Amino acid sequence: MRKIHVIGIGAGDPEQLTLQAVGAMRGTDVFFVLDKGEVKSDLTRLRRDLLDTHLPPGSYRLVEARDPERDRGADGAAYPPAVGDWRSARAGVCERLMAEELGPDGCGAFLVWGDPALYDSTIGVLEEVLERGRVAFEYDVVPGISSVSTLVARHRTGLNRVGRPVQITTGRRLAEGLPEGVDDVVVMLDAHQAFTRYADQDIDIYWGAYLGTPDELLVSGPIGEAGPRIERLRAEARERKGWIMDTYLLRRRPADRGPGAGDRGPGTAG
Structure with a gap:
């Protein structure tokens, strides 16, 4: 039966791959990549760099298809x-790739940014392919270092802070309001910079873009001060590269601490 590895590859740094991930990669015949087009072609290049770093030259085959x-x-x-x-369309592409490019006893892999269990569709897509029943395979999941950890x-x-919860949410949800009873909120998939509406509150932000890559950007501090700098850097980076992947942590400051007191990060952009 076909075997599929869903491999978490971290945020982009080749040194973030786990030994388990490298082991799975070395046992793979074909790597499947869903290409997001010319604008994000460097995402495919980063995957190739990861493979070239950890596998002997010419020892693997890479099959690309356009992401719906x-x-x-x-x-x-x-x-x-x-x-x-969109997921169903993706399932159709993955089904075709596995049927046409992988033998009945071959081993294929999908290289997933960060961790496959955190805001990624690959597991759900493969489950849909299995439900269709046209391609038989078994799969496993190799955890990776998420952009949140990075x-x-x-x-x-x-x-998180001692005895306190942390919540991971999206920019779409944050725009509806901060969650009740949670002082530490990680925000992903925020195309509209929802943090800006909290600039007048006692909240620190820890922001990062292109984490784990040479283009990495970092900013931290009170939202009222750091927010405009993040907006400017984000706009410049998107104009320069054509795309951006970023995430951030919002942290309410305790009432007895002043602005910036919760900022333990480098507070830099570069």
Whole structure:
């Protein structure tokens, strides 16, 4: 039976791969990549760099296919169906790749940014392929270092504070309001910089873009002070590269601590 590895590859740094990930890569015949187009071609290049760093030259085969377009304008009640349609289209592409490019007893792999269990669709897509019943395979999941872990490591801070919860959410959710009873909130997939609406509150932000890559950017501090700098850097980076991947941690300051008191990170941009 076909075997598929879903391998978490971290945020981009070749040194972030785990030994388990490298072992799975070395046992793989074909690596499948869903290309997001010319604008994000350096994402494919980064995957090739990872493979070339850890595998002998010429020892692997890379098969690319165009990632289906998603309706990014969908909002409200239309958003979940739009995501569902995109995942189904992705499942069709993955099904075809496995049927045409991988022998009945071959081993293939999908290289997933960060960790496959955190805001990634690959596991759900493969489950849909299995449900269709046209291609038989078994799969396993190799955890990776997420952008969240990389973010707090770069800022030299913790993800949560003693005895307190942390919540991971999206920019879409943050725009609806900060979660009740949670003082540490990690925000991913925020295309509209929802943090700006909290600039007048006692909240510190730890922001990072292109984490784990040579283009990495870091900013930290009170939202009121750091927010405009993040907006400027984000706009410049997006104009320069054509795309951006960023995430951030919002941290409410205790009432007895002044602005910036919770900022344990480097507070730099570079």
